[in-house]
Amino acid sequence: MTIEDLRTIAENERQAQKKFQHHVCVCIAAGCLSSGADQVRDAIKKEVAEAGMAGEVLVKGVGCMGLCSAGPLVSVETEDQLFANVTPEDASELVRSIDTGTADLKHCDTAVPFFERQQKIVLENSGKIDPERIEDYISNDGYRALVTAITEMTPPEIVALMVKSGLRGRGGAGYPTGLKWSTVSKTGEQAKYVICNADEGDPGAFMDRAVLESDPHRVLEGMAIAAYAVGAQNGFIYVRAEYPLAVKHLKTAIKQAERLGLLGNNICNSRFSFHVDIRLGAGAFVCGEETALIASIEGQRGAPRPRPPYPAQEGLWNCPTLINNVETFANVAPIVRNGAAWFAAIGTEKSKGTKVFALAGRVANTGLIEVPMGITLREIIHEIGGGIPDGKQYKAVQTGGPSGGCIPEQHLDSPVDYESLARIGSIMGSGGMIVMDETSCMVDVAKYFMEFCASESCGKCVPCRTGTRQMLAILEKITAGEATAADLALLEELCDLVKNTSLCGLGQSAPNPVVTTLKYFHDEYDRHISGEGCPICKEHAASSAEVSQ
Amino acid sequence: MQTYLGPVQPPTDDKRWKIVEATARRHGREPHALIETLHTVQECFGYLDETALRFVASLLCVPLGRVYGVATFYHFFTLKPKGKHTCVVCTGTACYIKGAQALLSAIEKTYGIKPGETTADGELSLLTARCLGSCGLAPAAVVDGAVVGRIGAPALLARIGKGIRP
Numbered sequence: 001m002t003i004e005d006l007r008t009i010a011e012n013e014r015q016a017q018k019k020f021q022h023h024v025c026v027c028i029a030a031g032c033l034s035s036g037a038d039q040v041r042d043a044i045k046k047e048v049a050e051a052g053m054a055g056e057v058l059v060k061g062v063g064c065m066g067l068c069s070a071g072p073l074v075s076v077e078t079e080d081q082l083f084a085n086v087t088p089e090d091a092s093e094l095v096r097s098i099d100t101g102t103a104d105l106k107h108c109d110t111a112v113p114f115f116e117r118q119q120k121i122v123l124e125n126s127g128k129i130d131p132e133r134i135e136d137y138i139s140n141d142g143y144r145a146l147v148t149a150i151t152e153m154t155p156p157e158i159v160a161l162m163v164k165s166g167l168r169g170r171g172g173a174g175y176p177t178g179l180k181w182s183t184v185s186k187t188g189e190q191a192k193y194v195i196c197n198a199d200e201g202d203p204g205a206f207m208d209r210a211v212l213e214s215d216p217h218r219v220l221e222g223m224a225i226a227a228y229a230v231g232a233q234n235g236f237i238y239v240r241a242e243y244p245l246a247v248k249h250l251k252t253a254i255k256q257a258e259r260l261g262l263l264g265n266n267i268c269n270s271r272f273s274f275h276v277d278i279r280l281g282a283g284a285f286v287c288g289e290e291t292a293l294i295a296s297i298e299g300q301r302g303a304p305r306p307r308p309p310y311p312a313q314e315g316l317w318n319c320p321t322l323i324n325n326v327e328t329f330a331n332v333a334p335i336v337r338n339g340a341a342w343f344a345a346i347g348t349e350k351s352k353g354t355k356v357f358a359l360a361g362r363v364a365n366t367g368l369i370e371v372p373m374g375i376t377l378r379e380i381i382h383e384i385g386g387g388i389p390d391g392k393q394y395k396a397v398q399t400g401g402p403s404g405g406c407i408p409e410q411h412l413d414s415p416v417d418y419e420s421l422a423r424i425g426s427i428m429g430s431g432g433m434i435v436m437d438e439t440s441c442m443v444d445v446a447k448y449f450m451e452f453c454a455s456e457s458c459g460k461c462v463p464c465r466t467g468t469r470q471m472l473a474i475l476e477k478i479t480a481g482e483a484t485a486a487d488l489a490l491l492e493e494l495c496d497l498v499k500n501t502s503l504c505g506l507g508q509s510a511p512n513p514v515v516t517t518l519k520y521f522h523d524e525y526d527r528h529i530s531g532e533g534c535p536i537c538k539e540h541a542a543s544s545a546e547v548s549q
Numbered sequence: 550m551q552t553y554l555g556p557v558q559p560p561t562d563d564k565r566w567k568i569v570e571a572t573a574r575r576h577g578r579e580p581h582a583l584i585e586t587l588h589t590v591q592e593c594f595g596y597l598d599e600t601a602l603r604f605v606a607s608l609l610c611v612p613l614g615r616v617y618g619v620a621t622f623y624h625f626f627t628l629k630p631k632g633k634h635t636c637v638v639c640t641g642t643a644c645y646i647k648g649a650q651a652l653l654s655a656i657e658k659t660y661g662i663k664p665g666e667t668t669a670d671g672e673l674s675l676l677t678a679r680c681l682g683s684c685g686l687a688p689a690a691v692v693d694g695a696v697v698g699r700i701g702a703p704a705l706l707a708r709i710g711k712g713i714r715p
Binding site: 242543 | 579580581582583584585587588611615618619622623624625626640641642643645646647650651678679680681682683684685686687689696698
């Protein structure tokens with residue numbers, strides 16, 4: 001495979017697509033799929049065939065378009081129209097509208113902040129290309145970065161490029177990607193591994209799933225460039241078994257890339273060979289931690305081990321291992337294509353580029369968004385997210401899942417970057433963003449996350465195993481209205497202890513939701529203790545009793 | 550690398566054991582194939598029983614204790630057979646905020662089962678998922694493989710009730 005071969009494939013694909021005057025794209029990512037998008041696609045295909053338009057209308061299933069709350073989404077590209085909540089019954093009207101240009105369907109306005117305020121790098125192909133066809137990816141500049149890297153650049157040049165770009169790990173901690181690559185590349189010539197961490201365990205986060213489902217080749221390309229840069233021969237994608245569609249698309253993508261010689265032995269007739277295999281997770285949140293993930297790939301229980309040695313020195317089967325998140329790898333190809341300066345110009349001084357967030361909860365527009373770093377939370381929630389529905393009041397936004405914190409109104413204007421979020425007690429995390437309004441009791445929310453951490457603790461170290469249980473017990477006591485001020489003091493002490501003495505990130509960050517709610521919503525804790533009780537909890541109890549009768 | 554591993558007799562002449570063997574062989578019957586092999590067993594049989602665990606242990610030459618340890622460590626693996634119908638309620642953050650607890654307590658009241666349990670007649674299993682990733686459709690549940698989103702307790706009960714009588 002040479003750059004010319006790649007151009008030929010891209011050109012052929014473009015010609016083939018040009019034959020069709022109209023492109024109808026149906027979102028078949030998991031969000032829309034659960035509202036019946038596959039039936040919509042089949043119905044449209046059938047209608048197109050019956051109308052005798054099969055030669056001029058191309059119907060294709062594409063990845064996530066972002067606005068999951070309005071799914072299933074269908075776009076008619078040539079007319080620049082986006083339809084929301086499409087049902088199979090709407091298919092005939094939609095096909096008719098291709099001729100007339102007007103449709104009696106629910107239009108989705110694309111000239112709104114939700115679409116206009118986004119800046120897409122990771123999701124640039126998402127919702128546009130067919131994730132199951134490598135040709136479609138190649139015709140959108142796909143694999144150009146990999147071929148250029150192998151044929152025209154040396155591994156140290158690529159590492160230097162990553163350092164210069166300022167890209168930081170998108171898994172949550174924000175470790176500089178270039179630095180990690182350079183550590184692994186300096187370990188000399190030996191067996192090395194590249195691992196893609198796709199064990200997206202945070203409840204309320206679905207960014208990685210969307211990327212894998214919508215554009216799997218982008219992740220493979222990023223991994224292959226990384227492998228070339230650090231000198232690795234084998235790679236693994238550790239993906240949740242709960243994401244069957246992502247696994248299916250990945251398997252297809254690996255096969256296609258191998259067939260074209262973009263993965264496998266002697267890529268681009270060079271000495272560089274790279275093989276990728278998929279490993280399925282089995283529902284353990286702790287396996288998102290890198291050393292636990294490695295243990296899981298080795299076929300063991302997912303228990304973390306102390307670091308150092310870091311995986312970059314001693315990882316999978318004691319070989320130097322590069323572990324990056326899905327979104328990090330997805331950023332690699334655009335950086336190689338457009339240069340480090342281009343990437344470094346986006347975002348803030350210390351946090352470069354864009355970040356994908358999964359916006360959910362009590363917000364009007366739920367779905368997947370990609371925004372430049374440095375945007376404020378207020379812009380995300382009130383402009384892109386469309387504010388709080390049903391005339392309710394904003395209360396808090398939870399970022400970073402069980403490891404993050406709840407951010408109140410007074411901090412809504414703080415910019416979204418690694419340092420600013422840490423300063424107000426939360427973390428960037430992998431990108432889950434759950435908005436809560438006045439109907440959520442913050443103590444109950446803290447209890448929910450503690451329940452999660454207690455159940456997901458692997459049990460290896462004592463502070464996490466017993467500490468989370470004890471904190472949960474106190475939180476249960478508080479919500480039951482049986483706690484005293486002494487319990488609250490003990491809870492604070494436990495937070496400090498678990499945070500500072502746990503072995504891995506799970507335990508170290510487990511107290512975050514409690515710490516931030518104690519800090520910003522102390523009055524709600526007081527209400528639970530003082531005997532007057534929490535009005536929100538009472539209302540919930542009353543409504544669930546009503547339902548069960 | 551490992552030394553030659555002799556053939557292991559499957560517990561029964563059920564064809565599905567061949568698929569399990571194939572997975573183990575694809576990974577050279579190395580111990581690290583344990584999780585992949587258990588995935589195949591669960592895919593083929595629906596759950597992992599003692600016979601399966603013993604077979605996998607001898608197939609990969611790993612101690613039964615380690616197989617049991619791995620099978621019980623990961624939430625995805627189940628050691629009990631599931632009911633005829635299943636209902637998975639998502640308890641991710643977005644669903645929790647929008648009332649997943651009400652769905653669970655409604656099912657508990659009606660069928661007398663808690664998450665992870667199956668009714669005595671083996672008709673219905675109630676499960677929870679950490680996050681289905683359908684946060685835009687919260688609260689969401691999966692009834693017999695089909696995702697239902699933005700669902701209230703009465704509608705969910707009606708949906709389950711279509712298949713079974715309480």
